[in-house]
Amino acid sequence: MSSPDCLFCKIVAGDIPSTRVFEDDVCFAFNDVNPQAPTHILIVSRRHIDSMDTATQVDKELLGHLLLAAASIAREQGFAEDGYRVVINTNSNGGQTIFHIHLHLLGGRPFVFPPG
Ligand code: 5GP
Ligand code: ZN
Numbered sequence: 001m002s003s004p005d006c007l008f009c010k011i012v013a014g015d016i017p018s019t020r021v022f023e024d025d026v027c028f029a030f031n032d033v034n035p036q037a038p039t040h041i042l043i044v045s046r047r048h049i050d051s052m053d054t055a056t057q058v059d060k061e062l063l064g065h066l067l068l069a070a071a072s073i074a075r076e077q078g079f080a081e082d083g084y085r086v087v088i089n090t091n092s093n094g095g096q097t098i099f100h101i102h103l104h105l106l107g108g109r110p111f112v113f114p115p116g
Contacts (some may be wrong), residue, residue, distance in 0.1 A: 001046075001047050001048065001092060002047075002048050002113075003046070003048040003100070005050055006090035006098075006099070006100050007098055007100070008042075008044045008048075008098055008100035008102060009048050009100060010047050011030065011044070012028045012044060018031070019031040021041050021073060022043075022069065022072075022073050022076075023068070025046070026045065026046060026047075026065045026066075026069075027043055027044060027045055027046060027065060027066055027069050028037060028043075028044055028106075029041050029043040029044070029069065029073055030042055030044075031040065032104070036106060037085075037106040037107060037109050038102075038107065038108025038109055039077055039079065039105070039106065039108045039109050039110075040104065040105070040106050041073060041077075041104075041105040042067050042102050042103070042104060042105075043066050043070055043073070043099065043102060043103040043105060044100060044102040045062055045066060045101055045102075047062065047098075048100055049062075049100070049101040050099045050100070050101065051090050051096055051099055051101055052088055052101065053090055053091055054091040055101065058063070064114060065104070066101075066103050067103070070086050070105045072105050074105060074107060075103060076110040077107060079107035079108055083107075083110075084105060084106060084107035085104075085105075085106040085107075085111045085115075086103055086104065086105055086106075087103070087106065087115070088101070088103055088104070089106040090102070090103070
């Protein structure tokens with residue numbers, strides 16, 4: 001379920017401190033240590049999955065859960081109506097640095113597209 005050397009597994013377990021924003025039985029959300037927007041929250045699954053690239057049909061419900069958690073947190077934080085960005089970096093070209101699947105929820109400023 002968890003991966004011994006994974007930073008986000010350690011954050012989920014509370015072995016590494018984080019600023020928690022939300023949690024439930026499936027996911028854990030906390031502030032990014034290097035925020036790229038006024039609000040930058042990471043939403044991670046409790047269960048270790050490396051990336052979108054290794055997710056399978058078994059993870060379908062979990063992936064939907066993470067997206068709905070992002071939408072719910074955005075409303076709770078008060079920037080849903082203004083708008084926000086949800087990002088899932090995947091593998092090297094996608095800019096993924098932590099190989100435990102996570103959503104970036106970014107809010108509080110406008111975002112350009114394409115993101116670069
Ligand atoms: P990725 O580049 O894999 O999509 O995103 C990893 C994110 O994790 C980065 O935005 C980075 O700032 C964040 N991050 C890395 N280490 C830590 C940490 O120890 N604590 C927190 N809260 N965020 C981290
Ligand atoms: Zn992990």
